[in-house]
Amino acid sequence: MSGPLTDGPVVVLASRVRAEEKRILAALRRRGVDCAHADTRTLAGAPTGSAADRPLVLNREIGHARAVYAGTLLEAGGAVVVNSAAATEVCGDKWRTALALGQAGLPTPRTHLALTPEAALTALDELGYPAVVKPLVGSWGRLVTRVADRAMAAAVLEHVAALPSPRAHIVLAQELVAGGRSIRVVVVGGEALGATWHRTEGWRANVARGASAQALALRPDQAKLAVRAADATGAEIAGVDLIEDADGRPRVLEVNHGVEFTGFQDATGIDVAGHIADHLVTRKACLEAGGDA
Structure with missing residues (x-):
């Protein structure tokens, strides 16, 4: 596998080093932890590897697809990744998150998955208005739309149908909790x-x-x-x-x-970066002791 994953026992993986990543690296160093930043864009590798050196990697990649594939690549090479590739994939997909929460019996807004924009209109009729239309993947509220009635929903979904990506045509319809x-x-x-x-x-x-x-x-x-x-x-x-x-x-x-x-x-x-660093220190100690991290 290519990429700087042997620079330190704890690797912070990110293509953009934001304030959060700087704080985490600083917190690790204050605790005497040997750590390094690795740029996700430098990674490449084969689907197998050795678990002999099991580096601990904090996955802070901002792009969902790259974060998931980086996680799977590193785990295949023997690394322990936090959060795991599986967790990253679930959390980054709003429908898969809804499924996981529902299977755990947790209270959530009523949510329907529609495989086409046309089906989404039917789902919204069942949920009732006002409601919310969401893409499967996205952050910071982008492309999340409040629809007040059927006419507005039809207009929004017409634009959704014109998007180039087939995945974008799969729609999450959700009740608006007000x-x-x-x-x-x-x-x-x-x-x-x-x-x-x-x-x-x-x-x-x-x-x-x-x-x-x-x-x-x-x-x-x-x-x-x-x-x-x-x-x-x-x-x-x-x-x-x-x-x-x-x-x-x-x-x-x-x-x-x-x-x-x-x-x-x-x-x-609250020193969130410090708590994250402490969690990674605990995981690292478990790895060094030969336990299940």
């Missing part, structure tokens, strides 16, 4: 670190779209739900998005495998 807050819970190693809620003037509460993160006292039921959601998808490190209904009851909206935590950390004062 009246409550959008909550982000960061989970690391089975622990809910804390929570923020997102204040916004619009209906999409993505920080990347201008929403502001406000610290929130995390209730035990919210913490338990977030940990169960991360566990259902296999994610060791996750940003779990909850949505409250008008009565304050939380449902799981999404589980993000490559959580961006700068806004969360600034709002709460």
Whole structure:
């Protein structure tokens, strides 16, 4: 396998080194951990390898497809990857996330999968309006559309049908849960670190779209739900998005495998990078002891 994966026992994999990756690398170094950054774009290899040297890799690749394939490539070569390729694939696909959450018996918004834009119109009729139309893969609320009625849905889906990618024609239709807050819970190693809620003037509460993160006292039921959601998808490190209904009851909206935590950390004062570094130190110690990481 080519690429700088032998530079250190702990490798942070990313094609873009953002504030989060810089903080994680700094936290590892403060703990005396030999670590290095590897650029995902440099990786190439065969589908088999040796597990003799099992490097520990934190997968922070921002592109979903490249993150999944990087994970499978590295795991095939004997590396231990956090989050695993399987978890990355589930979390990066909204339908597969919904399936995993549903199979775990967790509360979620009602969700239908439509294999064509035409079928999506039927699914929306069954869900009722207003509703939300989502692509299978995407971040920061891009291409997520609130549809108020059937006429608006038909117009949106006409544009979806004109997109060039066949995968883009597969549509997630979801009920719009209104009246409550959008909550982000960061989970690391089975622990809910804390929570923020997102204040916004619009209906999409993505920080990347201008929403502001406000610290929130995390209730035990919210913490338990977030940990169960991360566990259902296999994610060791996750940003779990909850949505409250008008009565304050939380449902799981999404589980993000490559959580961006700068806004969360600034709002709460919680050292997320430090918690991630501590989790990796524990995993590394387990590997060195010959245990199952």
